[in-house]
Amino acid sequence: xxxxxxMFSIMLIPLAAAGMALIHQGLGRSRSAxxxxxxxxxxxxxxxxxxxxxxxxxxxxxSGAAHTFSAGGARWDWLGAEPFFSHGIGFDGASAIDLxxxxxxxxxxxxxxxxxxxxxxxxSDRWRLGPICLASALLAGIVFPVFAHxxxxxxxxxxxxxxxxxxxxxxxxxxxxxxxxxxLAALSVAWVAGPRRGKFSDDGIPAAIPGHNIVQVLFGCILxxxxxxxxxxxxxxxxxxxxxxxxxxxxxxxxxxxxxGCLAAVAVTxxxxxKPDASLSSNGWIAGLVAGSAACAMVSPVAxxxxxxxxxxxxxxxxxxxELRLQVDDPGGAVSVHALSGxxxxxxxxxxxxFAQGSRGEHVLAQLVGVSALLGFVFPLVHAGNxxxxxxxxxxxxxxxxxxxxxxxxxxxxxxxxxxxxxDEFVPR
Amino acid sequence: xxxxxxxxxxxxxxxxxxALVLLASTGQRTAFVVAGLGVEIxxxxxxxxxxxxxxxxxx
Numbered sequence: 001x002x003x004x005x006x007m008f009s010i011m012l013i014p015l016a017a018a019g020m021a022l023i024h025q026g027l028g029r030s031r032s033a034x035x036x037x038x039x040x041x042x043x044x045x046x047x048x049x050x051x052x053x054x055x056x057x058x059x060x061x062x063s064g065a066a067h068t069f070s071a072g073g074a075r076w077d078w079l080g081a082e083p084f085f086s087h088g089i090g091f092d093g094a095s096a097i098d099l100x101x102x103x104x105x106x107x108x109x110x111x112x113x114x115x116x117x118x119x120x121x122x123x124s125d126r127w128r129l130g131p132i133c134l135a136s137a138l139l140a141g142i143v144f145p146v147f148a149h150x151x152x153x154x155x156x157x158x159x160x161x162x163x164x165x166x167x168x169x170x171x172x173x174x175x176x177x178x179x180x181x182x183x184l185a186a187l188s189v190a191w192v193a194g195p196r197r198g199k200f201s202d203d204g205i206p207a208a209i210p211g212h213n214i215v216q217v218l219f220g221c222i223l224x225x226x227x228x229x230x231x232x233x234x235x236x237x238x239x240x241x242x243x244x245x246x247x248x249x250x251x252x253x254x255x256x257x258x259x260x261g262c263l264a265a266v267a268v269t270x271x272x273x274x275k276p277d278a279s280l281s282s283n284g285w286i287a288g289l290v291a292g293s294a295a296c297a298m299v300s301p302v303a304x305x306x307x308x309x310x311x312x313x314x315x316x317x318x319x320x321x322x323e324l325r326l327q328v329d330d331p332g333g334a335v336s337v338h339a340l341s342g343x344x345x346x347x348x349x350x351x352x353x354x355f356a357q358g359s360r361g362e363h364v365l366a367q368l369v370g371v372s373a374l375l376g377f378v379f380p381l382v383h384a385g386n387x388x389x390x391x392x393x394x395x396x397x398x399x400x401x402x403x404x405x406x407x408x409x410x411x412x413x414x415x416x417x418x419x420x421x422x423x424d425e426f427v428p429r
Numbered sequence: 430x431x432x433x434x435x436x437x438x439x440x441x442x443x444x445x446x447x448a449l450v451l452l453a454s455t456g457q458r459t460a461f462v463v464a465g466l467g468v469e470i471x472x473x474x475x476x477x478x479x480x481x482x483x484x485x486x487x488x
Contacts, residue, residue: 072450164449191480326477361455368462375469376442380435
């Protein structure tokens with residue numbers, strides 16, 4: 001492992017959070033812009049503290065202490081058992097193991113923050129700040145550590161070759177551990193918080209509520225690219241032993257899959273609506289990054305382009321289906337961009353990845369098992385947690401908050417006080 | 430309906446785990462894992478329908 005390269009890559013990850021923050025506040029309404037940015041900061045803050053205090057113990061490290069049980073002739077490593085409060089992790093770099101553990105903590109702390117900010121996009125314009133902090137704690141303290149342990153911390157998904165004689169589940173850049181977990185949490189939040197007031201008519205027809213600042217959204221995409229390169233590189237080095245050459249491949253593949261995703265979305269929206277749609281194209285860019293991250297160091301550039309292309313096409317249709325057919329009010333398209341594209345990326349790794357051992361069928365099977373764990377275990381866990389939290393701290397702002405906007409309602413001041421606000425926006429309906 | 434949907438999600442996951450433990454060949458395992466994913470997708474569809482009804486009532 002090259003610790004300097006890994007550290008440098010980790011230092012780029014906050015740019016992914018900055019990009020995603022700009023994207024989801026730009027896709028929301030101007031009356032909730034300051035709230036969206038503060039919510040991002042709070043989610044990052046809560047998740048960092050909770051993960052370092054509690055989550056890191058359960059996330060564990062490969063060949064570290066773990067809770068296990070035996071069933072069906074296999075040893076099921078289901079949860080890390082490291083000390084709480086990150087006790088015992090030495091930051092003096094005295095040994096290679098110490099350094100590796102410290103880097104893992106640092107990376108996973110930032111990754112937990114990314115998981116926590118993905119659902120903000122789905123709850124935009126109606127999700128209150130207090131419940132956002134509680135949900136971030138749930139994600140960083142329980143949900144993310146469990147799946148991070150299964151995939152990266154030596155858990156049962158990463159030991160399937162030993163236990164069941166098939167390939168191990170692989171997730172090089174966190175498409176499953178970060179993106180799908182965050183995307184599924186976004187779906188849960190969209191359901192628990194309900195649609196924005198006025199989003200759907202009595203007949204169920206959705207009203208278009210356009211984002212307020214598409215320039216910030218597009219700038220956020222470029223920031224996210226830099227952050228994603230850092231994220232993909234750091235996880236590849238730390239959990240899969242990628243060397244310098246493979247990291248260069250990661251950078252090339254990230255750029256290619258994002259480009260293909262964006263161009264696919266531009267082409268699809270140009271064909272369907274006669275002009276390219278900027279917000280859907282930005283979603284295509286992020287979807288390409290998300291899908292490409294699963295296999296970032298294990299596929300050829302041509303495969304990375306194909307993976308991004310499919311993600312870009314998928315996301316433009318999925319966003320429409322979620323809104324029109326399924327009546328899920330997800331202003332930033334987080335479910336389509338992070339959950340669906342992430343699942344596609346995980347399966348694509350099995351289909352196109354270069355593996356030293358095991359047949360293609362075994363690798364596809366391992367990836368499907370991982371997807372099944374995300375849908376069948378992680379989603380019920382996060383949804384039950386959100387339903388429980390919603391009982392004690394209602395997620396949805398009251399009716400006054402809907403017409404005032406989250407800035408005035410929760411922060412007492414708007415994001416753009418010098419802008420002229422039309423009176424009808426403040427008349428109760 | 431929502432509770433049944435969540436139980437379907439968990440059932441699909443346990444079907445996948447059972448396939449890993451009980452079956453030996455990659456083909457059989459793949460078939461059962463795909464079936465487990467199918468059950469999970471059924472659960473998600475049912476959950477979506479449940480929340481669509483809730484949204485309709487709220488309107």
